[in-house]
Amino acid sequence: MISGGYYTWKKCDDKCADVCGQQASPTLLSMSSVRCFLQGLDLRSIFFLFLVIPSGVFFIYSHGQKITYFLRPLWQSPPKPFIPITHYYNENVSMPALCKLHGWGVREFPRRVYDAVLFSNEVDMLTIRWKELYPYITQFVLLESNSTFTALPKPLNFDINRDKFKFVEPRLTYGKIGGRFRRGENPFIEEAYQRLALDQLLQVAGIEDDDLLIMSDVDEIPSRHTIDLLRWCDDIPPVLHLQLRNYLYSFEFEHRDLSWRASVHRYKRGTTKYAHYRQSDYLLSDSGWHCSFCFRRISDFIFKMKAYSHTDRVRFSHFLKPKRIQDIICKGADLYDMLPEEYTFRDIIGRMGPIPHSFSAVHLPWYLLENADKYKYLLPGNCVRERS
Template sequence: MVRTNELSASACHTFVATEIELNLELRRLDLSECLLNKFMVDLWFFTHDTPRVLEGKNCIVQPSELLCIRNSGPRPSSFVDFPSRSRECFYGLPCRLHGWSLRSEPRRVFDGIIFSNELDLLEIRWKELHPYVTKFVILEANTTFTGIPKPLYFAENRGRYAFAENKIFHGVFPGRIASYGSHEDPFKLEAEHRIAMNGLLRRAGISVGDLLIISDTDEIPSPHTVKLLQWCDGVPPVLHLELRHYMYSFEFPVDYSSWRATIHIYSQWTQYRHSRQTDLILSDAGWHCSFCFRYLKEFVFKMTAYSHADRVRHKDFLKYSRIQNLICRGDDLFDMLPEEYSFKDLIKKMGPIPRSASAVHIPAYLIENAEKFKFLLPGGCVRSPG
């Protein structure tokens, strides 16, 4: 049964039949905010002889161009933006809105991360992506990028991620301890980790045509993004992901400047890199939560361990009282000016990050477990030492 106020019933039946012929199993979906094609429609689907209801209310799409050029902003210029249209009315429609076609079956998805100590964000990431990911490939080392010995945090806490155990492929990279007075470039050590990840992915069983997510642990693609790209054909072989950037928690949204995360259609030439690889970027594709830690000791660890540790110019920078004060103000831990590409943006971002009281459009697992992760939500800025 199809009812519409602008299209004929026969046209809608043809539209439905096309989807059924693809032998897709549909589930109950709320269409209250979905994009269709300038009409309101209620559909009653039958797939595999099982009735499934799709409820449609005000499903209207505003016409807009598929691509637009953004030549300014806080990220490298000249990216070509793909508007993110991954909220689903039913399978296949988002693909067509991007000019892509629907696959008969989804691609396998490999999520590859180099892990340091972000235990809470790792749980949120894997819970969000678990229904769509084939393998969680995780590499950790016994030293930091700056050559400081560290525990294998994931290995020691692996039981926390038992929900994903059958999908986890874990590797250990033997890091190098920096000698006293050594000035070895931490970015060189980081590059060695990324080279090692290429081999780990191959051992995990990745194949040509699979979908590969390349991002840091705190750069989390949304489930809609992953589902869109695994179900569509015609997707570019490499896409950067525009992630909404947050600092310290989801109480302090910075902007949409995060662009380094990428998704690849894996090929024999794919390399695990965290740099500019294409001119194409998928808009509003997830979240990047920087320095989003539960304990003050974790802030100190990252400040001294990651590739930009040279920003710690004074010992006082590592005092818990100072760090706590800056977190709750939304101010910069390193007392630095914002990294921007124009004086206009530099001036606009000087000073503390404005607070947000909103918990809308953040990871669903975080909201479902608000008490456990209250330090990541508005009003939860106070941290314990740990």
């Protein structure tokens, strides 16, 4: 059966045609062929075939995304770097002096400011955001849908909780939009559909050329002094991204990576479109806070994981188990068991593992600290979430 170290398949076929001295039927022939094939394997070959290969397939299935992210430096170059703008601020420095420090002139009167958001279920974060920005916003513009980006039905949560936002009612433009409920469609298509509707709602709100428009998600909160600076200073860039301190789950876990997607636009009719991607090279440093997945209840974590555009990251059903989610929150680990999205091996390796705990609560939104008992879960040392 073995010739020169190689398996002689023709001889095997001859043998398999006569099993136990009997002429083989077609069914018996196929069974005997398998038996003959197995007899021709040594122990190492069997080990490789039945243990190593299945284990490798399972590993790739379970960790394929990690492998892709780890190898990113081989197939993707880092994006073009931003042009950072030094951000000067002290409460005792006058506005003309602050504008001059930035290389800008000062206006005789401030621009009008519109804050526009798509809303899902972030009632607490919306309250903190609007309290922070309230003195300097001309019109609050909010749109919500009865559908998530992933075509799941959802309640109109802002409408249900509208009584909590009476303080902005005189300056509120609120809109509702019906979802298209196209299951299986790329979630970013539904997201773009809702952002286009927000463009139309801004027209209803009365926005005009050269008004300032804040484009950011609810949990991307510009600091009030940042917006005051931009409304008073002349010659600011037409589109300016805001570099935000980036937090996860609460203000206890601060990422080394800074958030940049929030932006402020000098509105231009026919040109300015509401979007949530890079639209400029300019980045104003230290301009606020981004608190991602900063929810009070475990059920809110589960809802967002199933509802937002990156739902493909929920690769296994056990990712949604409440106990697992609670453990991860207190560790500062990743809900999706992902590697950092970096472009060099050094950055990927250096940023693996949970985010270190922070015990600083300095320079956070004022309304959060003023109502610390109510929002205790957002402050350091309070990682346990409500289960209901």
